[in-house]
Amino acid sequence: MTSSTTTAPSSGQTHKLAINRLRDRLGSSDAGAVERFIARHTAPIIEGRFATFLWRGDADEVLVRHRVVGLPDPVSLRRLPDTDLWYATIELPEGSRVEYHFDIVRGGVREEYVNDPLNPRLAHGPFGSSSVAAASGYVVPTWSLHDREARPGSLEWVSLRSKALRREQGMQLYLPARFRAVSRYPLLICHDGEDYLNYASAKTVLDNLIHRGEVAPLVAAFVPPGNRLVEYANHAPHARFVARELVPFLTERLPLIDRASGRCLMGSSFGGVASLSTAVRYPQVFGSLLLESGSFVFTDIGAEHGGGPVFDPVVKFVNAYRARPRPVAERIYQTCGIYEPLITPNRSMVSTFRDTGMEVRYVEARDGHNWENWRDRLRDALTWIFPGEQKFVYE
Structure with a gap:
């Protein structure tokens, strides 16, 4: 001060x-x-x-x-x-x-x-x-605000019975404007989906970026959690649901690109852990991961990590992955705010990911652990993962 x-x-x-x-x-x-x-x-x-x-x-x-x-x-x-x-x-x-x-x-x-x-x-x-x-120099991105010129995509509620989770799992399904059954679309699966819609303007962002040709028209599944502190902390049933139930469920019903390169799994905070741990359990199901302020807490020595009991399974998972890192996707977009406590573990994970041969794009922001920070990174992330108009090659 x-x-x-x-x-x-x-x-x-x-x-x-x-x-x-x-x-x-x-x-x-x-x-x-x-x-x-x-x-x-x-x-x-x-x-x-x-x-x-x-x-x-x-x-x-x-x-x-x-x-x-x-x-x-x-x-x-x-x-x-x-x-x-x-x-x-x-x-x-x-x-x-x-x-x-x-x-x-x-x-x-x-x-x-x-x-x-x-x-x-x-x-x-x-x-x-x-x-x-x-501060001086910060402005709310125009692409996160409603643009009346942008044709809106649609949101519809769908659900499936999950054997892995032992419950009916609902989600908001985003279809882009001008959706056509004869086309093939990339798939974005978003952890904490309702929060991304409510607090990170995710639908508006997709509408605008697709309208401007910056992002390829895509289908997005905005999936809410059950008990997120359990299901997102390297939880085998959750990973099985995403990779073995949700992906086939959507692929059978929609004209999706049925290859890893056409799929991205994303999440913030504990949702970032859920995205990475799902990819570790089911490598190469997703070509890209979008990890925002991932709660990648680990310990080099000892067992004291300062996160409390809910972080114990996270720390065990991250420690194990750091001890034996391996490629689980083609590319990772990783971001974190420099004002949040997770900045140090996120910085440490960059070299861990890169050492596996995965392509990593890492971006820091002068922001904290919050939804508007994660909103503000979406344009850079999505234009890199699913670039629009003749830029995205599905191989």
Whole structure:
């Protein structure tokens, strides 16, 4: 966290941050300075490589919970003397995107996970919403937003009875615009499918990228989990369901390319583990894997990994794979946010994958472990895996 006298670069010179200029005006007994300041600025205030978080109201303590590895968490805000305005300044490099909440302490009672009332920008996920701090240089990708010129594909709910999982397994099936039974389509199978649709704009992304000719028209199965912490942690029945039940089920009913090169298995976090472990159990069923912030936790020595009991089967799997790495697909697109705790194990896995002879494209983002980070990587990933218009050769 920076000091209250921090300066920021501007046009080759330095100048005081806005919060410090406000403090100078308060010293001149400008009674309306805070009101004008709040009306003028959107929180957090982005100035060069600095972000200033603001909170206004009565409190005993205000803290920013940001989940950025490398910075103190939480960051304590300080109150401007004789005002109800609280502030804290952190360094936020260009292109960064950070999700955050406030903790507010009043009378010894802590209110947690409070969104920033001065910031209209929110990101959503299965556990609720978060405020978003976007540094200079970050913009929401236009291809993730609704484009009325793009012909929409369709979503339909389908299900099959899984012997492996011992239940009826439903999913949302995406068919591209202009779908034709006489054509042949690549297949994308997505773990945590409903979350990708709800929080990563997956349908909109596919509609736009296919419409623009950047991605080949494809069929996508958005599959929700049962107990994901069990089924996604190197679970043999789950892998059998995906490779031996789901792929044949879809191939028999749809005009799909019935070769590994026409199939991609994807997932984020534990879904990344599920994708890799399925491919390890059933190698060469999928030509490509798309692994976003995979929970590839491992131990070089000892047994303490810090992830708790749910990570025990993951660590056992990743340790075993690292001890005997082998090619399981033709290509892997792997990405991780540099602000998340999983950045170190993901970086370590890159050389492990490459040493097997698999082609690996690895991308880091100035972001964290969240759905908008994973959304923002989809264009680069899908145009590499299934490039559009006369670029994709199925061999």
